Amino acid sequence: MVTGAGAQRTGVWLVGARGSVATTAVAGCAALAAGLHEPLGMVTETAGFDGCGLPPLDALVFGGHDIAEVSLPKRAQELVASGVLPSGVPDAVHRELAAAENAVRPGGRVAGDVRDDDELIAVFAEDIGSFVREHGLARAVVVNVASTEPAGDPGDPGGARLPASALYAVAALRSGCPYVNFTPSAGIDHPALAEAAAASGLPFAGKDGKTGQSLLRSALGPMFRQRAMAVRAWSGANLLGGGDGAALADPDAAAAKNAGKTRVLTDTLGHLPEGEVHIDNVPALGDWKTAWDHTVFDGFLGTRMVMQTLWQGCDSALAAPLVLDLARLTAAAHAAGLSGPLPGLAFFFKDPPAGSPGDLADQWSALMAFAEQLREAV
C-alpha cells in the first residue's frame, strides 16, 4: 500500500525564494489556507483533484535559496504597491512570510564567491536536507522560480562548470527531492545530469511555465489546425517590467524563453510559421505584462485573414498558483512512487517532456488521467 502525500507536512523549496513569484506563492498559499480568498487560478483546488491525496495548502512548508537580500515580508509590501497582492494580505499572513524568510538560505555563484561547483552543490544539498529534518517533513519538492538564465549558458564555456540552475538540480537529486522547473533554464534537463536523474527514481516536472501568450497559443493553435486553415505568420511582442523584464532584456535570456514559445506553435500547428517574438523591458509596467500576438492565416481559396490577441496580465499572479499546483502534484507523484519526467503535467508548461501532447485540451485530458492515476495510488 502506498501512503498518500495528503496526511503529511510537505516542503516547497523555492530556488529564487525572495522573488515576486515565490513571495506571491507563499503569501497566497497562507491567504487561501486562512480562507481569505477564493482559490482562483489554482487548478488543483477544482473538483477534478478530489481524492488525489494532494497535500493540503495548510500542510505546505516553504523555504528556499536566493541571492537577493530583500526579505519576503518586505517584498510582499512592494507587491502590494505594484498591485500584485491585495493590500491586506501581507499583514494578514505575516507569520507565514516570516517563517518562510527564516528558512531562506543564501544562493551561490555570486561575484566574489570562490567556491567551486562541488562545494556549492554540497552546501545547497545540506541546506535542503536540514530544512526537511528540522521541519519533520515527509518530503520536499524543489521548485526553480529563479530568473531565466541565458540560453546558451554553459556555466563555463571552456570548462566543467554547470549553469547555476543545474547546481540546484543536482542538490535536489542528492537530497532525494522531486524537482519542478518553472523556468526556461536548463535545470534537471542539463545533459550532464541525465544519468543521475534517470538513476534517482524521483519524479520531475517541467519546463517553463505557461502563463500568458503561450497559454493562448496552445489554446488557439489547434483551432487553426482542426479547421484546416494555413497559418502563414505568427508574430508576438511582450512588454513587461519587474525583475523578469530586466532579466529578459538580455537577448540570450530572451532566446531561452522564445524557444518555448516557438515550440508551442510547432506542436499545435504542425509547422513553424513566419514571425518573431520580442520581449521588451518596460519598467513602467512593473509586474504587469502585455502580450500582443498577430496571426496571418489563409482560409478557403487562399483568402488571407488576421487574428490578433492582447493579453494584459499580472505575471506573478498567473505563475504563483501554478507553482503551488505543481508542488502538490509532484509531491503526490513522489508519494505514489512515480519517477522520471511527468508528461501528465504538460498542461502547465511551454516545453514539456518529449512525447507530451501539445494541444491545451489534450494536455488537460492528460492531466485528468494523471489525477486518476494518483487517485488509484492513494
Added chain:
Amino acid sequence: MVTGAGAQRTGVWLVGARGSVATTAVAGCAALAAGLHEPLGMVTETAGFDGCGLPPLDALVFGGHDIAEVSLPKRAQELVASGVLPSGVPDAVHRELAAAENAVRPGGRVAGDVRDDDELIAVFAEDIGSFVREHGLARAVVVNVASTEPAGDPGDPGGARLPASALYAVAALRSGCPYVNFTPSAGIDHPALAEAAAASGLPFAGKDGKTGQSLLRSALGPMFRQRAMAVRAWSGANLLGGGDGAALADPDAAAAKNAGKTRVLTDTLGHLPEGEVHIDNVPALGDWKTAWDHTVFDGFLGTRMVMQTLWQGCDSALAAPLVLDLARLTAAAHAAGLSGPLPGLAFFFKDPPAGSPGDLADQWSALMAFAEQLREAV
C-alpha cells in the same frame, strides 16, 4: 450492407442559393475539384476523414431556392470585386456556376405572394424532388444559408403561419432529404415540426455555423475554466457589411444570432458572465467582418486581468467550406442510416443539439468519433 455516399452523385440544395455563402461554396467546390486551389478551410479534406465514404467534391450537384434575382455567375463577379473570390475563379468555373444557376427556383413569402404555407411547402418540395430526379441523384441535402430571421419571428403572430425557414424544412422532410441549418433561424427546430422531424428517420445538423467570434470563444472559454480563472465579463462587437450586415442590423435578427454567442460562453465557462454583443452594419466593410472581444477575468487572490481578441475575416470564405463539409457529412450520415440531430457535428455550430459537447476540443473529438462511425458503416 450499407452503401456509402461516396460512389454516387449527391445534391446540395441551398436555401439562399444566390447569396454570398452559397455562391462561394459553389464556385469554390468547382475550383477545388479542378485542382485550382489547395483545399484550405475544408475540414473534410483532412486525413481524419479518409475512408468515411463522403461524396467527393466533383460528385456534388448544386441547386436551391432564392428570392434574390442576381444570378450566381454575376454574384461571383461581385465577390471578386469585394475580395472574397480570387480574380480568376468565376471564369474558370463558369460552367458549374451556370449549372447551379439553372437549378435555382424562386423562393417564397415575398410581398404580393398570396399562396398560403401549404401551397408554398408543396411547391418547394416539388422543386427539390424534381432536382433529385432530373439529375439522378442518390440523395440531396437541404442546407439553409439564407439571411437570419428575426428571433421571435412566428411567421404570423396571431395565427398558424410558420417562419419561412420552417417552410423549407418541412419541404425537406416531405422530400426525404437530410437537412442542415447553418443559420440561427428556426428551421427544423421549430416546435411545430418536432413530431414530423422525429418520425422522418432523417439526419439533421445545426444550428448556426461557428466561423469567427464564437469559434474563438469556444477555443478560449475552456482555457479559463481549466485554469480556474473567474471570467467576470465578456463583451463583444462585430462590424460587417454585405447582406449579412444589413440583415443583422435588425435588432431582432441580431438577437437570434447573439443567442448562439451567449450559449457558447455558458457551455464553456459554466456560467454566463456580464457583457453584451453588438452587431453593426458597416457597408464599407463588405463581406469582411471585424470582431472585437474584451474579457475581464480574475486570477489568484482576485487579481483582475484582461484579454482582448480581434478577428478580421471574410465571412463567406469562412462559412462556405463548412457548408461543403456539412453537406458531405450529412449525406454520408444518411447513407449510413443515421437519423435525428447529429451531436457529432457540434464542432461546426454555435447552438448544437442538447447534450453536445461545448468545448471546441471536445467537439473535435466527437467529430473524429463520428468519422469513425461513418467509416465503420461504409
Added chain:
Amino acid sequence: MVTGAGAQRTGVWLVGARGSVATTAVAGCAALAAGLHEPLGMVTETAGFDGCGLPPLDALVFGGHDIAEVSLPKRAQELVASGVLPSGVPDAVHRELAAAENAVRPGGRVAGDVRDDDELIAVFAEDIGSFVREHGLARAVVVNVASTEPAGDPGDPGGARLPASALYAVAALRSGCPYVNFTPSAGIDHPALAEAAAASGLPFAGKDGKTGQSLLRSALGPMFRQRAMAVRAWSGANLLGGGDGAALADPDAAAAKNAGKTRVLTDTLGHLPEGEVHIDNVPALGDWKTAWDHTVFDGFLGTRMVMQTLWQGCDSALAAPLVLDLARLTAAAHAAGLSGPLPGLAFFFKDPPAGSPGDLADQWSALMAFAEQLREAV
C-alpha cells in the same frame, strides 16, 4: 480696472457633489494643494497659464447638490478600493472632504418630492447663495457633473416642467454664478433658458467633457482630413461600470452622449462616416473605461486601410482635473468681465458652442489665446 480671481476664495458648486468625479476632484484638489502629488492631468497647472489670475488650488471651496446619500469621505474610500484614488489620499485630505460634505445640500426631483419647478429652483438658488455668503466667497462656479439625462428628457413631455439639469442652471443664473456643463445634459443650453442666459451677463462653459474616445477622435480626425484620406466608417464600443455605466445603459442617455461623439467626427472630418457607437454597462470594470474605435479609410487609388485604437482609462481620473481646470478658468473669465458661451474652452468639450474650432490642435490654440485674454485682463 478688473480684479483677478486669483487673490480671492472661489466656490466650486458641484451638481452631483457625491459622485465619483466630484469626489475625485475634491480629494485631488486637496492632495495637490498639499503637495502630495504632481499636478498631472491638470491643464491649468502648466506654464501657459502663468499670470492668468486663476484662483489657486488652495483657494477653492467646494459644495454642491446631490440626491445620493453616501458621504464624500465614504465615497473616497470606495474610490480607493476601485483603484481611482491612491490608498493614502482619503485619510490625508479627510478635513477637506468633510468640509465639502458639510456644504452638500439635497438635490431635487426625487420620487415623492411634490415641489414644483419654481419651488425647487428657489431652494437651489438659496442653497448656492448661502454657500457664497457663509464662506465669504468672491464668486462660485456651478459645475454640472451629475449623471447624464436621457436625450429627449423634456422634464414633463406635455407640460411646463424642465429637465433637472436645467433647474440647477436656472438657480445658477438667479444666483449670479458662472456655469460649467461637463455632461451631455441640457443644462444652460435648454431652449427655455436662452433669454435669461443671454441677459445674465455671466460666462458659460460646455458641454460634455472630452476625456477618452472623443479626445482621441479630435486628435486623429484632422490627420485623415489633412492627409486627404477618405474615412468611410468610424465605429466605436465603450465598456464601463460604475454609476456612469449604469446611467448610460439607458439608451436615451447613451443617445445624448453619442450625439457629442458624432459631432466630433463631423467637425474634424467634414462629413459623418458610417458607423455606430455603443456604450455597455460592465459593472466588473468599475470606474475603468475601455473604448475601442475601428476606422476604415481609403487612401491612394482607393486602397482600403484600417486604424484601431484602444483606450483603457479611469473615467474619474480623466474628468476630475478638467473640472478643476474649468472651474478656475470660468471663475477667471467672470472676474475678467467675460460673458456668454466661451468658445476658447472648446478644448475640453465634445460639444462646444457653435463656431468653436473642431480640431484638437486648433482648440489648443484657442485656449492659449483665451489664456492671453485673461492675462491681459488681470
Added chain:
Amino acid sequence: MVTGAGAQRTGVWLVGARGSVATTAVAGCAALAAGLHEPLGMVTETAGFDGCGLPPLDALVFGGHDIAEVSLPKRAQELVASGVLPSGVPDAVHRELAAAENAVRPGGRVAGDVRDDDELIAVFAEDIGSFVREHGLARAVVVNVASTEPAGDPGDPGGARLPASALYAVAALRSGCPYVNFTPSAGIDHPALAEAAAASGLPFAGKDGKTGQSLLRSALGPMFRQRAMAVRAWSGANLLGGGDGAALADPDAAAAKNAGKTRVLTDTLGHLPEGEVHIDNVPALGDWKTAWDHTVFDGFLGTRMVMQTLWQGCDSALAAPLVLDLARLTAAAHAAGLSGPLPGLAFFFKDPPAGSPGDLADQWSALMAFAEQLREAV
C-alpha cells in the same frame, strides 16, 4: 518676376525607380491624370494648394536609377496581385509605365562594379542631365525612394567612400536639381556634402517620410502633452513584408528607421519615454504593414492608464502620393527661388530640418504658410 513651375513639364527622377513606391507613384499619377480615380491621399490636390503654381500631374515626367531588373510594367502587375494597385490600372496606364521604364538607368555600387565614387557620380549626373535635356524639362526633382541604408553605413569605413544615397545626392547637386529624401538614409544630409549643398542654391526636402506609426505618434503625442499627462512608456512593433520588410530586417537599417520614430516622440512629448520599437520582416504580409503601439501614461494623482493603436496600411499606397506631393512642392520651391532645407515640408517627414515644428498640427500650419509663400511667388 519669378516664373511658376505650373506651366512647364517637370521631371521626377526616382532613385529606386523600379521599387513598389516608385511604381505606385508613376502608375497612380497617370491614373489620376486620366481621371480614373479620385486623388485620395494627395495633399497637394486639396483646396489649400490652389494657385501655388504646382506642376499639374499630367506635366510630370518620370525617370530614375535602379539596380533592380524587374521592369515597371511587370512590377505594376505584381502590385495588383498583392493588392496595392487596383486590377485595371497597369493596363490603363501602360503607356506611361513604359515611358518611365525607358527613362530608367542602371544604379551603382553593385557587386563587381569597379568604378570608384567619382566615376559613379559622373555617370549619375550625366544620366540626370540627359533626361532633362531629352525631355525638354523646366527642371527635375531627384527623389530618393530606395531601400533604407544601414544606420552607420559609411560607404567605406576606413576610407573615403560615401554611402550610395550620398552619391545620388551629389549627382543631383551637380545637375542643379532640387532633392527630396523620402528615406532615413543620409542622402544630402551626409556631412561630406554640407558645403556643396549650402553653396548650391537649391531647395531640399527631407527626411524619412511619415506614413503610419510615426504619423499617428505626431498626431497623438501633442494630445498627451497638452492634457498634462505624463507618458511613461511608448513601445511599438511593426510587421511588414515586401522589399522594405526584408531591408529593415537588417538591424542597422532598422536602427536608421527607428531614429526617426524616436525623434517624433521627443519632439511632441518634450522627453523620450521608456520603450522600444521593432520592425519584423513578415513576408506573408507583402506590402501591407501592421503597426502596434502601446502607450503607458499617468494622469491625475498618478493614475496609470494605457492607450494602444493598431495601424493596418499599405505602405506603398501611403507613400506614393506623398512622393508626388513632395516632387511638386519642391519643384515649385525651386521655381520660386527658394533654397536650402525646407522646414515648411516637415508635415511629410519623421526627421525634418532642425527647427521645424514637431506637432502634426503645427506642421500643417507651416505647410499652409509655405503654400501661401509659393502663391505669392507665382
